[in-house]
Amino acid sequence: MSNIQPTAKPVVALAGALALALTLPGCASFDGKKGCSSAGCAADEQVATEVQTSLDSHPELGPPGQIQVAALNRVVYLYGTVSNDLQRAVARSVAIESSGDAKIVNSIQVTEK
Numbered sequence: 001m002s003n004i005q006p007t008a009k010p011v012v013a014l015a016g017a018l019a020l021a022l023t024l025p026g027c028a029s030f031d032g033k034k035g036c037s038s039a040g041c042a043a044d045e046q047v048a049t050e051v052q053t054s055l056d057s058h059p060e061l062g063p064p065g066q067i068q069v070a071a072l073n074r075v076v077y078l079y080g081t082v083s084n085d086l087q088r089a090v091a092r093s094v095a096i097e098s099s100g101d102a103k104i105v106n107s108i109q110v111t112e113k
Contacts, residue, residue, distance in 0.1 A: 044071040047099050051076055054098035055091060067091055067108060075103045081111050 048071040055078075056064035067080035076099050082088050092106045 040073060044073070047071045047074070047076060047102055051078075051095045051098045054094050058090065058094055061087055061091055061094075069095070071099075071102065074101070075105060077105045078108050081109045083110070083112050085110055 048069045052069040055067050070077045088108045
């Protein structure tokens with residue numbers, strides 16, 4: 001037998017249905033093979049390329065490719081290492097300027113503290 005009171009079962013069912021409903025819209029644009037819908041992937045690839053090109057054109061951030069860029073569902077992810085906090089902030093600023101209205105997740109690590 002369940003420990004849930006009979007009057008609580010509809011509430012638990014409603015909570016489960018709500019949780020499921022909130023997760024399904026994200027699945028509509030996600031393709032397990034590619035990671036996103038075809039139209040979304042093309043836009044994400046374009047944004048990632050533009051941000052990567054902009055970052056690579058800033059020698060003060062290190063050699064090209066020092067910071068890597070990925071994009072998924074209009075979110076740009078920055079990875080890599082820089083020497084100091086100022087470089088990390090500059091990289092984020094460059095990404096904001098070149099990504100349009102995409103959200104930026106800055107995961108760049110600073111090697112010197």
